[in-house]
Amino acid sequence: MKGLKDKVVVVTGGAGGIGSAICRRFTEAGAIVAVFDLNAQAASALVGEIETAGGRARDYSVDITDHEAVHAAVERVEQELGPIDVLVNNAGWDTGAFFLQTEKPFWDKVVAINLYGPLNMHHAVLRRMSERGHGRVVNISSDAGRVGSSMEAVYSFCKGGLIAFSKTMAREMARQQIPVNVVCPGPTATALLDNLAQGEKGERIKAGLVKAVPFGRMGQPEDIAGTVLFLASDDAAFITGQVISVSGGLTMVG
Ligand SMILES: NC(=O)c1ccc[n+]([C@@H]2O[C@H](COP(=O)([O-])OP(=O)(O)OC[C@H]3O[C@@H](n4cnc5c(N)ncnc54)[C@H](O)[C@@H]3O)[C@@H](O)[C@H]2O)c1
Numbered sequence: 001m002k003g004l005k006d007k008v009v010v011v012t013g014g015a016g017g018i019g020s021a022i023c024r025r026f027t028e029a030g031a032i033v034a035v036f037d038l039n040a041q042a043a044s045a046l047v048g049e050i051e052t053a054g055g056r057a058r059d060y061s062v063d064i065t066d067h068e069a070v071h072a073a074v075e076r077v078e079q080e081l082g083p084i085d086v087l088v089n090n091a092g093w094d095t096g097a098f099f100l101q102t103e104k105p106f107w108d109k110v111v112a113i114n115l116y117g118p119l120n121m122h123h124a125v126l127r128r129m130s131e132r133g134h135g136r137v138v139n140i141s142s143d144a145g146r147v148g149s150s151m152e153a154v155y156s157f158c159k160g161g162l163i164a165f166s167k168t169m170a171r172e173m174a175r176q177q178i179p180v181n182v183v184c185p186g187p188t189a190t191a192l193l194d195n196l197a198q199g200e201k202g203e204r205i206k207a208g209l210v211k212a213v214p215f216g217r218m219g220q221p222e223d224i225a226g227t228v229l230f231l232a233s234d235d236a237a238f239i240t241g242q243v244i245s246v247s248g249g250l251t252m253v254g
Pocket residue numbers: 012013014015016017018019036037038039042062063064065089090091092093113117140141142143184185186187188189190191192193
């Protein structure tokens with residue numbers, strides 16, 4: 001894909017399942033990746049692995065729910081790696097429960113990570129991109145945000161909100177030619193999915209999900225990364241405000 005070499009890319013939740021696949025693919029394409037993650041140990045291990053493979057990356061221990069910390073980390077990236085070219089908002093969190101069985105402290109956590117996290121990141125990074133008139137944003141939402149998902153009510157609320165926010169940012173940033181697009185994974189084999197569906201019941205839920213996927217299998221983190229790179233590349237320069245599901249056909253939205 002065109003135009004990724006030497007680009008500075010921030011990936012939130014970069015040490016997780018889908019995030020680490022995205023980070024690896026960007027560094028393989030010659031980009032320099034800033035791995036933003038709450039899990040400092042996993043982020044540092046990933047950077048070590050990328051460097052051993054000949055890639056360029058640096059880990060930043062940051063909680064995306066913390067507005068001040070996000071602004072400070074973004075400032076550090078620009079000082080250490082250069083102006084940010086691409087922002088991938090990938091960090092997310094959930095655990096499965098029916099809405100009526102949940103309480104406000106749980107909603108607050110889900111909203112803080114899945115909605116306030118991306119808001120903080122856009123606020124810190126897009127001001128800089130906007131001043132420069134250059135940049136790309138790829139937001140990782142979920143098919144849950146397009147069509148809903150039982151036991152993921154508040155998460156769906158956030159992911160649907162992220163889609164609407166992305167379309168609005170795509171409109172607001174169009175004058176500066178900064179594309180903002182969304183990738184929606186379906187069920188993908190990561191810690192987040194394990195967290196949603198645990199034990200014997202979890203295995204039954206996962207088997208049911210696989211059955212519902214026309215391609216007949218669970219997504220792998222590597223399935224998601226290619227679409228993210230495409231949307232960040234020059235090949236996608238005329239695409240903005242779009243939502244793409246990467247879920248083996250599970251969600252076919254017109
Ligand atoms: N796995 C799936 O089935 C699936 C489906 C649809 C959408 N998604 C979305 O894909 C994205 C990646 O999820 P994943 O499946 O790789 O999950 P994961 O749990 O493997 O990775 C999430 C990463 O985000 C980090 N993180 C969590 N809270 C953070 C915070 N406050 N600040 C910084 N980092 C934080 C975690 O430490 C972890 O490394 C998420 O946005 C998720 O909602 C996943």
